[in-house]
Amino acid sequence: MLDxxxxxxxxxxxxxxxxxxxxxxxxxxxxxxxxxNDISVEFQSExxxxxMGPFPxxxxxxxxxxxxxxxxxxxxxxxSFFDSATSFAMIRGRHVxxxxxxxxxxxxxxxxANWKIPxxxxxxxxxxxxxxxxxxxxxxxxxxxxxxxxxxLLKKCTLPLTGVGCVKKIVxxxxxxxxxxxxxxxxxxxxxxTVEVIKRATEGRLIVDREVPEMNI
Amino acid sequence: MLDxxxxxxxxxxxxxxxxxxxxxxxxxxxxxxxxxNDISVEFQSExxxxxMGPFPxxxxxxxxxxxxxxxxxxxxxxxSFFDSATSFAMIRGRHVxxxxxxxxxxxxxxxxANWKIPxxxxxxxxxxxxxxxxxxxxxxxxxxxxxxxxxxLLKKCTLPLTGVGCVKKIVxxxxxxxxxxxxxxxxxxxxxxTVEVIKRATEGRLIVDREVPEMNI
Amino acid sequence: xxxKTVDNVQDALKGVKDGMTLMLGGFGLxxxxxxxxxxxxxxxxxxxxxxxxxxxxxxxxxxxxLQNKQIKKMISSYVGENDEFERQMLSGExxxxxxxxxxxxxxxxxxxxxxxxxxxxxxxGTEVAEGKETREFNGKMYVLEKAFxxxxxxxxxxxxxxxxxxxxxxxxxxxxPCMCGAAKITVAEVEELVPAGSLDPNxxxxxxxxxxxxxxxxxxxxxxxxxxxxPRN
Amino acid sequence: xxxKTVDNVQDALKGVKDGMTLMLGGFGLxxxxxxxxxxxxxxxxxxxxxxxxxxxxxxxxxxxxLQNKQIKKMISSYVGENDEFERQMLSGExxxxxxxxxxxxxxxxxxxxxxxxxxxxxxxGTEVAEGKETREFNGKMYVLEKAFxxxxxxxxxxxxxxxxxxxxxxxxxxxxPCMCGAAKITVAEVEELVPAGSLDPNxxxxxxxxxxxxxxxxxxxxxxxxxxxxPRN
Numbered sequence: 001m002l003d004x005x006x007x008x009x010x011x012x013x014x015x016x017x018x019x020x021x022x023x024x025x026x027x028x029x030x031x032x033x034x035x036x037n038d039i040s041v042e043f044q045s046e047x048x049x050x051x052m053g054p055f056p057x058x059x060x061x062x063x064x065x066x067x068x069x070x071x072x073x074x075x076x077x078x079x080s081f082f083d084s085a086t087s088f089a090m091i092r093g094r095h096v097x098x099x100x101x102x103x104x105x106x107x108x109x110x111x112x113a114n115w116k117i118p119x120x121x122x123x124x125x126x127x128x129x130x131x132x133x134x135x136x137x138x139x140x141x142x143x144x145x146x147x148x149x150x151x152x153l154l155k156k157c158t159l160p161l162t163g164v165g166c167v168k169k170i171v172x173x174x175x176x177x178x179x180x181x182x183x184x185x186x187x188x189x190x191x192x193x194t195v196e197v198i199k200r201a202t203e204g205r206l207i208v209d210r211e212v213p214e215m216n217i
Numbered sequence: 218m219l220d221x222x223x224x225x226x227x228x229x230x231x232x233x234x235x236x237x238x239x240x241x242x243x244x245x246x247x248x249x250x251x252x253x254n255d256i257s258v259e260f261q262s263e264x265x266x267x268x269m270g271p272f273p274x275x276x277x278x279x280x281x282x283x284x285x286x287x288x289x290x291x292x293x294x295x296x297s298f299f300d301s302a303t304s305f306a307m308i309r310g311r312h313v314x315x316x317x318x319x320x321x322x323x324x325x326x327x328x329x330a331n332w333k334i335p336x337x338x339x340x341x342x343x344x345x346x347x348x349x350x351x352x353x354x355x356x357x358x359x360x361x362x363x364x365x366x367x368x369x370l371l372k373k374c375t376l377p378l379t380g381v382g383c384v385k386k387i388v389x390x391x392x393x394x395x396x397x398x399x400x401x402x403x404x405x406x407x408x409x410x411t412v413e414v415i416k417r418a419t420e421g422r423l424i425v426d427r428e429v430p431e432m433n434i
Numbered sequence: 435x436x437x438k439t440v441d442n443v444q445d446a447l448k449g450v451k452d453g454m455t456l457m458l459g460g461f462g463l464x465x466x467x468x469x470x471x472x473x474x475x476x477x478x479x480x481x482x483x484x485x486x487x488x489x490x491x492x493x494x495x496x497x498x499x500l501q502n503k504q505i506k507k508m509i510s511s512y513v514g515e516n517d518e519f520e521r522q523m524l525s526g527e528x529x530x531x532x533x534x535x536x537x538x539x540x541x542x543x544x545x546x547x548x549x550x551x552x553x554x555x556x557x558x559g560t561e562v563a564e565g566k567e568t569r570e571f572n573g574k575m576y577v578l579e580k581a582f583x584x585x586x587x588x589x590x591x592x593x594x595x596x597x598x599x600x601x602x603x604x605x606x607x608x609x610x611p612c613m614c615g616a617a618k619i620t621v622a623e624v625e626e627l628v629p630a631g632s633l634d635p636n637x638x639x640x641x642x643x644x645x646x647x648x649x650x651x652x653x654x655x656x657x658x659x660x661x662x663x664x665p666r667n
Numbered sequence: 668x669x670x671k672t673v674d675n676v677q678d679a680l681k682g683v684k685d686g687m688t689l690m691l692g693g694f695g696l697x698x699x700x701x702x703x704x705x706x707x708x709x710x711x712x713x714x715x716x717x718x719x720x721x722x723x724x725x726x727x728x729x730x731x732x733l734q735n736k737q738i739k740k741m742i743s744s745y746v747g748e749n750d751e752f753e754r755q756m757l758s759g760e761x762x763x764x765x766x767x768x769x770x771x772x773x774x775x776x777x778x779x780x781x782x783x784x785x786x787x788x789x790x791x792g793t794e795v796a797e798g799k800e801t802r803e804f805n806g807k808m809y810v811l812e813k814a815f816x817x818x819x820x821x822x823x824x825x826x827x828x829x830x831x832x833x834x835x836x837x838x839x840x841x842x843x844p845c846m847c848g849a850a851k852i853t854v855a856e857v858e859e860l861v862p863a864g865s866l867d868p869n870x871x872x873x874x875x876x877x878x879x880x881x882x883x884x885x886x887x888x889x890x891x892x893x894x895x896x897x898p899r900n
Contacts, residue, residue, distance in 0.1 A: 047605050066461070082871075087536075121523070122532065125532060163559065262838075548787075
């Protein structure tokens, strides 16, 4: 079973040379720490920066240079700043190659819910609806089940949707799954996790059509 | 009767302090020469410059700084360069206060034709269709009649239209006219031109509802 | 050159009235029109409709207007870093219209550029699209979204000149450029106001034609919401 | 940093084939991709659909492709500073689709930004709107125009860096920024190619994400179409 860093580490393997990547808040943010050093990747933040670098050294924070999580950041050589309309032109126009974000629920048809729980304070969708409606390559990073132990991989989402039929891949603490026309196809197991455990934790249709290898992270 | 410079001189009086102005090719270009010195005006050219100045001194031409007529120009303090989409955001978004352009025909309902003569080589509308469809304040500068002596102020345009119901004012070699719901309202006569002469040169409905003063230019 | 300078924030906000729709630039607390917000507080205008990506924190940014109960409705993509916001929203005192961030930016840009409406894929199949027209283009579904209509737009830039030309710094640019010229009157506040001719015409982010009034802000606190650093070693 | 540099114009144009749709930046002869055009001539690709505001003059710019009969169709707002153009058009060898200039720019920007279509007032009630959907918003009529679909976009900038970031000079900017990222592959040629990190991230006009290939052009003639000067005195 993986922890959050494990999930981030596994997802980092999906990041290929030459990719522009948008990372959501939470586990996705950790992915940047595990991307191989020998490939070229640029991180986009929807508030208007491409080519984000690490956090600044203490004392070098600049209030005018933040990421979408409102954290102070730095930029790398080749970076650029731009306005919000241009930022979403990058996203909507499919210039960003990979979007990694968290979710509360994913359905077997690729629907995703990650912005609203009825009855609770709703903070908003931020850029998530633009990201999921536009990206060709969306990976969801999340725990397989919620705190109450209930599956987050469902036949149908119960929460208000963020986008429809858009999720392509899911990496959880238990498994790597692909969203196919037939349902969640199990691609890999987390170290030490059996197919049986994954089956029990998955409410939506799970397809196990071959020997499922253990992740190599 | 006015010559081209006279028309430009009369139109220059319509240019008010604080106006952003787009000048078409031909007589409209001459308007810049007659705008009062004590008011602030900025000229926009749709190829991407605001704050155009005079032509450069010989030897100071820069191939990268031209106007929409492809002429080498200079810029004044406060000028800016921008791309074509932004340029037409200025025009379509009604940030340009006054558009002055030439015409082959204007109809009594404000329709304008100035880009195409069937059977002749058609060069294109350039930015004219955007300008006339968007501007709130459009003045047409033209001769009252064509070379064959036929009126260019018509009941209905005969040539393919550039825009519908958009012209507000017309300044010709004979008169200043306003486009109203009832037709062309005669506001001023050119020096030495009688109402009778204007009537004969105007095919569309001409409204003469008061003593018509002579232009003061 | 058409001069856009006004002497101070009071002159810059002349004409702002109760019940108006305002656009305010910024992302989180980054690049927000601090001086205009302070003056809105001082003016005590109320019943405001505010278009802004976020709603500030309790004691800074739009949070100051919330504390003062001057806002009737927020149109934002992400809110609630702010207890008072949450209280007012849950009690029904405050209306909130949540809009996807890219749609929010483009509704501003559409207003600026004279487009009445546009089709975007964001929000299709979600409650954001409820009651809105949807349409297929090339096998993909889109939602028709309308341009904003606002009375004032308050933006904050780094440098500006007398002609209203603006230059932004870093990610403090964000929504500010899209909001220029997107309301009837655009008011820009800048950290440094320079004479016309001081800025390179190639380097201007927003041409002055989109700005009606410009002034140099008295003071910028530029509060940091999430100070994150890494150790030196 | 994702490197976009290619060694030369030959590498930059790899994959260009007969019958493709190309976007070409520039206004008149100002800001045109001179080196890409020369290479298109050398490659002898034909049956091209060219989206470009103008069509060059007889012996420069797109006129060179016209002389060579490589263009099947021009999509432009203003053409015919060019005898060969006129001859081919009148003889029916060359198709021409005339589009209002602002619509042309926005059809590029829509393709870049992922908008399938937009409503513009330009051309309403004229032959440009024939066969197109029209619609009223707030009492004004608009025409629905579709985003362009192109294979290659050739743009010319002043400076660029290895990451594909671009900066333009003067009015040579024109259509170039709108065409970046508006085709499947965007090829930028620049007068000066600098290492990543040499350009101020605040001063970049087009972020490198919109550019797939960049190279330094060997030579720029930058011909002036209408040399106009005033006397010194």
